[in-house]
Amino acid sequence: MIVDSALYRDGVRVAGGGDPPDYATLRAGVRRPGDFVWLGLHSPSADELAEVADAFGLHPLAVEDAVHAHQRPKLELYGESLFLVLKTLWYVDDTDQVETGEVNVFVGADFVVTVRHGAGSALEPARLALEADPRLAAQGPSAVVHAVADRVVDGYLGVVAELQTDVDEVETSVFSGLRTRDSARIYTLKRELAEVRRAVQPLREPVRRLAGGQIALVDGDIEPFFRDVLDHLTRAAEDVDTMEALLSSAFEAHLAQISVQQNDDMRKISAGAALVVVPTLIAGVYGMNFRHMPELEWTLGYPFALLLMASVVAGLWVFFKRSGWL
The missing domain is CATH 3.30.460.20 (CorA soluble domain-like)
Structure with missing residues (x-):
């Protein structure tokens, strides 16, 4: 044109x-x-x-x-x-x-x-x-x-x-x-x-x-x-x-930045898993069906187990928080 x-x-x-x-x-x-x-x-x-x-x-x-x-x-x-x-x-x-x-x-x-x-x-x-x-x-x-x-x-x-x-x-x-x-x-x-x-x-x-x-x-x-x-x-x-x-x-x-973010995610996942694993371990031990176990007949055994779980989880949470994992 x-x-x-x-x-x-x-x-x-x-x-x-x-x-x-x-x-x-x-x-x-x-x-x-x-x-x-x-x-x-x-x-x-x-x-x-x-x-x-x-x-x-x-x-x-x-x-x-x-x-x-x-x-x-x-x-x-x-x-x-x-x-x-x-x-x-x-x-x-x-x-x-x-x-x-x-x-x-x-x-x-x-x-x-x-x-x-x-x-x-x-x-x-x-x-x-x-x-x-x-x-x-x-x-x-x-x-x-x-x-x-x-x-x-x-x-x-x-x-x-x-x-x-x-x-x-x-x-x-x-x-x-x-x-x-x-x-x-x-x-x-x-x-x-x-x-x-x-x-x-x-x-x-x-x-x-x-x-x-x-x-x-x-x-x-x-x-x-x-x-x-x-x-x-x-x-x-x-x-x-x-x-x-x-x-x-x-x-x-x-x-x-993606690598750093992935590392942060893995640390948070690991910390979260630890908070769940410890009480699960305690509950698993006390949930086993054996006749002869330490403190099995103790009246305060159940509250003690719960308190132990809560204490350990709280301690781990404080530790991870100060470490920057949470």
Whole structure:
């Protein structure tokens, strides 16, 4: 599906692509230095992307990656064109899960084609922000790549902030002293952090190349903006590492607390069993049917047995209480 298509001249949008757009006509509008086309697609079919590839001369390997999606974040050069893959992330409050999508960016000297997969991280805000700053948009396709990357990485920071809230809740629960079942949630959060890591870590090197003047298609005036994106990306990666370590520590503490709680339970069970076993022993001895037993004919034998049981139980209870077993 074609989301938007436009021709930009001196940083100002001057024409759209029509509905449906005529790709050849749209690209033919590029007549002066600085003119460029930005075409945005969402989950296109193979036939739709093939038409775009013919009009803009996209490399078939890059087109194949964009059709099938599920690619690792990467930056590849094909002749005079650039192919960038970014993972998009968004947080679902209802399920406390991180969902993923993908943005493929084809960049040439006078065009940018963005192919988006997934429901999250719409690129319309990035387009509107770029169109609101003609001076930045005048930098051409480099400015579009920055706008897309900045939008995606800002999405990472939002997801990381949501996960940080969840990690804080788990920490509070683990160290609350209550009997909680946090292992399942800790595992879920570690899995979601792994999903974020798969999007963040591989993207650091491509953005570093874009910020370091290693790509000829990137305008020198845009490189500082990519350094800002790299800074945000590094912060997100560090936050993920920190949360991973905190969850590992919380899980170990949770297991230690379970072990301590089990030991406390066993001590209490043992103490309770002792309180029952001693009077049972006395009653068992006096309940045996023998003719010749000490104090069998004694008038106070029964009260004495009961008093003995109560005294021993009381003594054991005091002892266990002082020992912390009860």
